Amino acid sequence: MTATPAATTPATPADRASDARDGTAGATETTFPVVAVVGAGQLARMTVPPAVGLGARLRVLATDPDESAAQVVPDVQLGSPDDLAALRRLAQGAAALTLDHEQVPTEHLRALEAEGVAVRPGPDALEHAQDKLLLRRRLDAMGVAGPAWAEVRSADDLRAFGERAGWPLVLKTPRGGYDGKGVLVVASLDEAAAWLERAAGEPLLAEEAVRFTREVAVMVARSPSGQAAAWPVVETVQVGGVCREVIAPAPDLDDDLSAQATALALRLAGELGVTGVMAVEGFEVPASPATDGASPRFLVNELAMRPHNSGHWTIEGSVTSQFEQHLRAVLDLPLGSTAPRARWTVMVNALGGDYPDLFHSHLHVMARDPAVKVHLYGKSVRPGRKIGHVTAWGDDLDAVRARAAHAADYITGTVDG
Numbered sequence: 001m002t003a004t005p006a007a008t009t010p011a012t013p014a015d016r017a018s019d020a021r022d023g024t025a026g027a028t029e030t031t032f033p034v035v036a037v038v039g040a041g042q043l044a045r046m047t048v049p050p051a052v053g054l055g056a057r058l059r060v061l062a063t064d065p066d067e068s069a070a071q072v073v074p075d076v077q078l079g080s081p082d083d084l085a086a087l088r089r090l091a092q093g094a095a096a097l098t099l100d101h102e103q104v105p106t107e108h109l110r111a112l113e114a115e116g117v118a119v120r121p122g123p124d125a126l127e128h129a130q131d132k133l134l135l136r137r138r139l140d141a142m143g144v145a146g147p148a149w150a151e152v153r154s155a156d157d158l159r160a161f162g163e164r165a166g167w168p169l170v171l172k173t174p175r176g177g178y179d180g181k182g183v184l185v186v187a188s189l190d191e192a193a194a195w196l197e198r199a200a201g202e203p204l205l206a207e208e209a210v211r212f213t214r215e216v217a218v219m220v221a222r223s224p225s226g227q228a229a230a231w232p233v234v235e236t237v238q239v240g241g242v243c244r245e246v247i248a249p250a251p252d253l254d255d256d257l258s259a260q261a262t263a264l265a266l267r268l269a270g271e272l273g274v275t276g277v278m279a280v281e282g283f284e285v286p287a288s289p290a291t292d293g294a295s296p297r298f299l300v301n302e303l304a305m306r307p308h309n310s311g312h313w314t315i316e317g318s319v320t321s322q323f324e325q326h327l328r329a330v331l332d333l334p335l336g337s338t339a340p341r342a343r344w345t346v347m348v349n350a351l352g353g354d355y356p357d358l359f360h361s362h363l364h365v366m367a368r369d370p371a372v373k374v375h376l377y378g379k380s381v382r383p384g385r386k387i388g389h390v391t392a393w394g395d396d397l398d399a400v401r402a403r404a405a406h407a408a409d410y411i412t413g414t415v416d417g
Contacts, residue, residue, distance in 0.1 A: 033055075033095035035094060036058075038101070040069035045073075046307070047069075054331075087109075106126060106127050132174045145296035145299050150205075152206045153202070155192075162206075165206075217281045220280070234313065235250035247401070248317055265280040279308035350374075353381070364410060372404065
């Protein structure tokens with residue numbers, strides 16, 4: 001008589017951890033995983049401390065030996081993210097390959113996947129963060145609310161969209177823009193003429209200029225085994241197209257809207273097949289009386305499939321930072337708690353100004369407010385360049401915002417006392 005095989009269920013991260021402890025997963029005391037990171041910017045740099053805590057090692061691909069993460073990671077390889085051979089060398093022997101930035105050719109990532117490399121996030125998900133037109137089409141197909149938009153290739157296309165959506169409009173390059181680059185608000189065809197001429201018939205993304213209450217963001221994480229987690233929805237304050245401040249959680253955010261935005265972000269991560277951390281940037285818009293409150297109040301603007309500026313507050317402000325969670329996710333480890341550690345946490349970016357002596361400005365900030373945390377990125381100072389960020393927390397939001405802003409302004413050189 002033939003025995004009936006017992007029913008099986010997929011192994012969970014906890015099962016795999018137990019197997020490794022028992023020696024059934026081929027683990028030994030020296031088999032700490034290597035995570036290969038394409039790019040050596042500040043995101044890779046801030047991933048180093050949690051990697052140490054998790055027993056993981058980082059290997060980064062840098063274009064210059066003086067890049068932010070290359071200064072602090074022992075295992076640095078020099079090369080271009082456009083070079084498939086460099087990516088192959090980077091991934092050799094690594095448990096997973098992940099990204100410090102999204103500017104990596106998806107055809108190279110697909111080639112690595114075909115060769116057995118665990119690319120996380122995978123190219124099918126990543127392309128939605130790389131190509132804003134592709135993202136808009138996918139969001140429409142999913143029924144996800146966002147700004148009215150159109151693909152434009154000519155002045156006639158833009159004029160027609162402007163007549164439908166109303167001026168001003170927001171023009172975006174579909175690929176490669178960040179921190180206000182690749183974005184232009186135009187009130188007329190004349191203001192868009194130079195961009196249209198430079199595009200030379202290549203597509204641009206035109207969007208309505210949303211009349212929003214404020215900008216908000218949701219950070220979520222998802223592992224290959226499908227476990228997911230989300231941090232509180234935050235408010236982001238933009239100045240000149242660059243994030244100035246992040247407030248966690250977003251003050252006075254309606255509970256229903258918070259739940260809707262979080263559920264949507266988790267849905268996007270699942271349906272797009274994201275592995276790792278993802279930021280969903282969006283707009284809170286007022287309820288429309290004409291629809292009896294049924295119109296969407298959270299509009300998706302853009303996605304980032306990596307640790308993101310709107311999640312830097314989690315380093316001190318959450319039980320598990322976005323950087324640790326990203327490593328946990330790409331290695332398919334159990335995800336950590338996203339609970340906040342304080343009532344309010346505020347992160348303020350420090351931008352380069354006319355004061356290059358960051359070391360002594362840091363000393364002043366530490367002495368003036370020992371509870372403020374300063375993160376400097378090892379970058380040379382240039383006006384407008386993100387050179388670091390400051391985080392403060394506490395029970396009084398006004399006081400916390402003032403402390404973080406003063407510290408960032410002192411580092412920037414905006415204030416001198």
